[in-house]
Amino acid sequence: MVLLTTEGIPGREYEVLGMVKGNTVQSKHLGKDIGAGLKTLVGGELKGYTEMLSESREVATARMIQEAESLGANAIVAVRYSSASVMDGAAEVLVYGTAVKVK
Template identity: 60%
Template sequence: MIITTTEQVPGYRVKEILGVVCGNVVMSKHLGKDIAAAFKTLAGGEIKGYTEMLTEARNIALERMIKEAEKLGADAVIGFRYSSSTIMSGAAEILAYGTAVKLEKI
């Protein structure tokens, strides 16, 4: 499966647009880690627990989007993007989305 942020794939043309596909996940940190993160903000620097949580969330959202594209028989997802939003303190939603397409080699 080709995933690209561009609207075109070099060497191919879009034969058919199958529609918008997305995958999302809402994740939160463990309360103990959330408290540790609060102390880390006082000193400054990277909050590794949140970095790890968001990396895992992006991977899950991407995987879910790809599965949706595969169900449609897509060769690629073009115009791929991530979006995030805070649901509540310590919880975030990550959304992966793009346009599922069939490709034809040129």
């Protein structure tokens, strides 16, 4: 599956199949949450949360690809990511785009 952030595929013909999306809500365990709280006192990267969001993006992207494949797509254009805090220590990652079939 080809994923593009551009609005289309220059120089290629394709059929638009529709919007596709994937999302997930994940959290870290209490130990990581306490460690992150302490880290905010001294500053620096919160590696546990960086890992959590990276894993979330991978899961959400895989779900979007699965939805696109079910439509017969071989590419997704205009891919965008969004994230939001759901509660302390938990975040939602949403990815969406337009499924297309490149001819």
